[in-house]
Amino acid sequence: MKLSDKLEILADAAKYDASCASSGAPKRASDGNDGGIGATTGMGICHSYTPDGRCVSLLKILLTNFCVYDCQYCVNRRTSNVPRARFSVAEVVKLTHDFYLRNYIDGLFLSSGIIQSSDYTMEQLVAVARTLREVHHFKGYIHLKTIPDADPLLIAEAGRYADRLSVNIELPTHDSVTRLAPEKNVHTIKLAMGSIRRKLDEKAEEPKGPSFAPAGQSTQMIVGADASDDQTILNTAETLYGSYKLKRVYYSAFSPIPQSPDSVPLAPPPLLREHRLYQADFLLRGYGFTAGELMPAAGNLALDVDPKLAWALANREHFPMDLNRADAEMIARVPGIGLRNAKRIVDLRRLRRVRWEDLSRLRCSMKKIAPFVVTADYKPAQGLASSDLLRRHLGAPQEQMNLWPELKAA
Amino acid sequence: MNAAAAVAMVAAGQPLVVSSFLEWRAVARELLVHDVAPELVTWNQVGVLDADLFSGAPDSAPSVDNVPAGLTPTKPAPHIPRALMDMLQSAACCRVPDRWAFLYRVIWRWQHGEHDVQSPADADGARLHAMVKAVRREEHDMHAYIRFRERPIEAGPPQFAAWFEPRHDVLPQVAEHFKHRMGGVTWMIGTPEASVMWDGASLHHTGPLMSSAADLDDAGEALWLTYYRSIFNPARVNAQLMQSHIPSRFWKNLPEGAIVPAMVSNAELGARSTGQAQAVGRKSGATIPIAPADAQPERQQPSKLDECRRCDLWQYATQAVGGEGPKKAQIMLVGEQPGDQEDLAGKAFIGPAGKLLDRVFEAAGLERREIYLTNAVKHFKWEPRGKRRLHKTPAQREVEACHYWLDKELASVKPKVIVALGATALKSVIGNGNAKLGESLGKAIRHEDRWVVTVYHPSYILRVPDEEAKHQAFKVMVDGLKLAQSLLERPPEEPPA
Numbered sequence: 060m061k062l063s064d065k066l067e068i069l070a071d072a073a074k075y076d077a078s079c080a081s082s083g084a085p086k087r088a089s090d091g092n093d094g095g096i097g098a099t100t101g102m103g104i105c106h107s108y109t110p111d112g113r114c115v116s117l118l119k120i121l122l123t124n125f126c127v128y129d130c131q132y133c134v135n136r137r138t139s140n141v142p143r144a145r146f147s148v149a150e151v152v153k154l155t156h157d158f159y160l161r162n163y164i165d166g167l168f169l170s171s172g173i174i175q176s177s178d179y180t181m182e183q184l185v186a187v188a189r190t191l192r193e194v195h196h197f198k199g200y201i202h203l204k205t206i207p208d209a210d211p212l213l214i215a216e217a218g219r220y221a222d223r224l225s226v227n228i229e230l231p232t233h234d235s236v237t238r239l240a241p242e243k244n245v246h247t248i249k250l251a252m253g254s255i256r257r258k259l260d261e262k263a264e265e266p267k268g269p270s271f272a273p274a275g276q277s278t279q280m281i282v283g284a285d286a287s288d289d290q291t292i293l294n295t296a297e298t299l300y301g302s303y304k305l306k307r308v309y310y311s312a313f314s315p316i317p318q319s320p321d322s323v324p325l326a327p328p329p330l331l332r333e334h335r336l337y338q339a340d341f342l343l344r345g346y347g348f349t350a351g352e353l354m355p356a357a358g359n360l361a362l363d364v365d366p367k368l369a370w371a372l373a374n375r376e377h378f379p380m381d382l383n384r385a386d387a388e389m390i391a392r393v394p395g396i397g398l399r400n401a402k403r404i405v406d407l408r409r410l411r412r413v414r415w416e417d418l419s420r421l422r423c424s425m426k427k428i429a430p431f432v433v434t435a436d437y438k439p440a441q442g443l444a445s446s447d448l449l450r451r452h453l454g455a456p457q458e459q460m461n462l463w464p465e466l467k468a469a
Numbered sequence: 470m471n472a473a474a475a476v477a478m479v480a481a482g483q484p485l486v487v488s489s490f491l492e493w494r495a496v497a498r499e500l501l502v503h504d505v506a507p508e509l510v511t512w513n514q515v516g517v518l519d520a521d522l523f524s525g526a527p528d529s530a531p532s533v534d535n536v537p538a539g540l541t542p543t544k545p546a547p548h549i550p551r552a553l554m555d556m557l558q559s560a561a562c563c564r565v566p567d568r569w570a571f572l573y574r575v576i577w578r579w580q581h582g583e584h585d586v587q588s589p590a591d592a593d594g595a596r597l598h599a600m601v602k603a604v605r606r607e608e609h610d611m612h613a614y615i616r617f618r619e620r621p622i623e624a625g626p627p628q629f630a631a632w633f634e635p636r637h638d639v640l641p642q643v644a645e646h647f648k649h650r651m652g653g654v655t656w657m658i659g660t661p662e663a664s665v666m667w668d669g670a671s672l673h674h675t676g677p678l679m680s681s682a683a684d685l686d687d688a689g690e691a692l693w694l695t696y697y698r699s700i701f702n703p704a705r706v707n708a709q710l711m712q713s714h715i716p717s718r719f720w721k722n723l724p725e726g727a728i729v730p731a732m733v734s735n736a737e738l739g740a741r742s743t744g745q746a747q748a749v750g751r752k753s754g755a756t757i758p759i760a761p762a763d764a765q766p767e768r769q770q771p772s773k774l775d776e777c778r779r780c781d782l783w784q785y786a787t788q789a790v791g792g793e794g795p796k797k798a799q800i801m802l803v804g805e806q807p808g809d810q811e812d813l814a815g816k817a818f819i820g821p822a823g824k825l826l827d828r829v830f831e832a833a834g835l836e837r838r839e840i841y842l843t844n845a846v847k848h849f850k851w852e853p854r855g856k857r858r859l860h861k862t863p864a865q866r867e868v869e870a871c872h873y874w875l876d877k878e879l880a881s882v883k884p885k886v887i888v889a890l891g892a893t894a895l896k897s898v899i900g901n902g903n904a905k906l907g908e909s910l911g912k913a914i915r916h917e918d919r920w921v922v923t924v925y926h927p928s929y930i931l932r933v934p935d936e937e938a939k940h941q942a943f944k945v946m947v948d949g950l951k952l953a954q955s956l957l958e959r960p961p962e963e964p965p966a
């Protein structure tokens with residue numbers, strides 16, 4: 060089979076993994092002495108966007124889409140009648156090099172169907188990374204998918220070459236995994252994440268030791284392939300963040316596949332739901348919100364307003380907040396004020412009192428913050444509007460679903 | 470230009486002509502020490518297009534000797550913080566006609582104590598931040614959207630060539646980026662204003678050498694387009710969103726730009742029912758013939774304990790942590806629950822509390838390997854605190870649910886003495902949810918044909934801030950373990966001393 064035919068099949072098979080981040084690697088540069096190429100700056104770069112609005116930062120492919128598992132949501136499951144292909148190690152190396160030199164990509168994200176056994180599959184993935192690093196002295200970014208049942212020694216080796224490792228949790232509950240991914244097992248998935256975290260901890264304690272996945276680990280959850288609600292999804296995300304120090308949880312709206320089995324839905328969930336989950340996740344990671352604060356009851360995140368606004372509307376006792384007194388962490392909870400502006404406001408306060416005009420220069424969304432803040436010269440009108448009214452006023456029009464900048468960060 | 474002459478030039482009403490940040494900085498320093506107000510200075514930028522960027526501007530200024538009387542320094546040398554200087558340096562690359570005048574105004578205000586000039590909430594500060602942002606954005610875009618094409622080998626170096634039309638003066642720093650990225654591979658980047666070439670060892674800056682993208686036939690580009698078509702999910706087509714990410718001026722030089730319209734209209738015309746690329750759907754497929762049983766990975770049969778669902782704690786933990794020690798140990802130590810480390814490793818008492826326990830054993834003259842160590846609750850209960858897991862005391866119902874497992878361990882090990890570490894362990898061991906640690910601390914009680922000695926949990930010692938209290942608690946633990954040891958020798962009916 061021609062290389063371009065393989066690429067066609069194995070890129071198509073890889074597109075369901077949402078992650079394309081290439082940030083968080085330590086600074087590396089090629090000086091040309093070892094014949095290698097590649098550099099990392101620590102910041103990921105999106106080199107292109109596809110017409111679905113997704114960032115292209117890495118060459119994202121499967122080593123092979125032959126797979127003995129039968130995960131119902133997956134286009135590559137053994138009972139799926141898709142064209143199959145397999146790259147050789149040399150082919151992946153060549154593609155990575157060719158794309159990298161033309162500045163199409165920051166590196167490689169390699170995953171694979173399960174062939175023969177978990178260990179064998181993992182060995183193949185590691186072989187690609189090892190060849191890139193040790194034979195070709197490639198210093199670009201490498202993300203390796205980790206096969207959860209593989210020998211921890213193989214996972215340790217993968218971490219030596221890769222900037223990031225990921226083990227996909229796949230679905231938000233134990234029962235869903237058992238039902239829809241009969242060969243997978245939440246217990247071993249968690250054990251794999253745990254073993255990666257222990258390696259990361261070891262490395263943190265001994266910075267001089269051999270490198271181990273400096274950009275950390277991540278995972279992905281499919282949304283809408285089972286009946287789990289957003290509360291369940293966020294609770295699972297919180298559990299995984301806390302337990303395994305994940306850099307990111309990615310949410311991938313279930314995308315119907317050719318010859319879909321009856322066990323999964325025929326229609327995708329609204330993309331806005333995926334977007335809201337990303338927003339909520341962002342608040343979990345960066346803003347100190349807990350899953351319980353964002354989703355105090357069973358159900359899904361509101362679609363009409365973003366999760367931070369929803370929280371503020373449900374917790375009016377904190378507002379209006381005096382920006383000349385509140386601490387940075389609370390200021391960042393004001394709808395329309397982000398972490399960076401919260402810090403800027405606190406910085407400015409050291410010099411003088413914060414005024415309404417300052418907020419406009421900081422490019423806060425003035426309409427959004429108006430009901431929630433007090434400044435030296437501003438107070439929201441008396442007889443505060445009800446949360447329902449505010450919701451109607453602030454919820455529309457629907458903002459554009461611009462989530463990929465959030466995705467590429469970290 | 471000659472910085473030392475700047476003050477004289479201003480006095481003579483002549484404009485100051487600068488062509489680089491370093492030059493501006495030298496002049497600005499000189500003006501600051503003479504306290505020359507921004508309104509008095511006219512700055513001219515050397516025309517970007519007509520000047521040679523790499524030699525300075527012609528020096529037609531009056532010489533230093535001509536400094537008029539009265540222009541002696543009046544201010545101390547300015548001390549500009551690094552962060553502000555970095556911002557000024559970036560902003561200097563921004564192609565706005567008044568860049569030097571604006572930068573001087575900023576630095577002059579700073580020098581006069583107006584430190585909020587650095588804040589984006591100040592009008593000048595906001596503009597400074599905006600200029601820096603525009604420059605950084607341009608650097609970033611150039612890092613992202615430059616596309617190299619491979620030249621035929623016969624043509625000689627550079628092996629790769631790229632064309633880019635930057636909006637700001639960022640080529641020098643962008644060249645540094647690609648130098649590190651391409652290693653020994655040779656390349657050049659052409660822009661309308663200047664060019665830069667990398668020969669594998671050093672960078673060569675020159676004037677413009679190209680006037681548009683090189684028309685090269687590069688086989689690598691075809692593979693890239695194949696990839697680009699396949700990685701796109703037609704079921705999620707959202708062209709507007711895509712376009713919002715990359716300004717339209719870049720699309721024309723991106724090879725994939727040419728195929729986007731067809732991809733979008735195909736996706737919009739097509740059923741959009743699945744994410745598969747059309748080209749892949751047309752190829753013939755194959756299922757993998759393997760029996761479900763053969764596809765199951767080999768795994769250790771999970772233990773009954775790991776499959777326990779008696780309470781909800783398993784959902785938030787990695788694994789259940791069972792007891793460990795000699796099958797017929799005489800002393801069984803019962804803690805509360807595994808912690809963060811234990812949860813990951815699947816072993817009891819290996820974290821900080823376990824390390825402390827080892828010291829207690831040593832002080833009491835006991836061997837850890839002779840003692841059976843377990844916990845009242847087998848799964849780690851925690852709550853998120855920032856990025857960490859914070860231990861949370863198990864609820865009585867969880868302690869009761871998990872008693873099932875402790876019972877099994879007691880029945881098989883049959884210890885003579887149990888050492889309960891802390892209140893949770895005590896409640897579980899004596900089956901009384903109301904038991905109070907204070908009442909039993911350091912004592913031995915008889916419970917179901919066994920001695921039960923209660924001491925602190927080691928994590929209590931780790932937690933108490935006060936050294937004296939730590940010391941006391943440690944002693945209680947050591948004494949408790951000694952007591953447990955001595956109870957082994959004592960007939961059951963005899964009460965402890």
Ligand code: SF4
Pocket residue numbers: 774777778779780781782783789846847848867870871872874
């Ligand atoms: S804590 Fe105990 S009772 Fe609860 S699930 Fe775990 S082993 Fe079972």
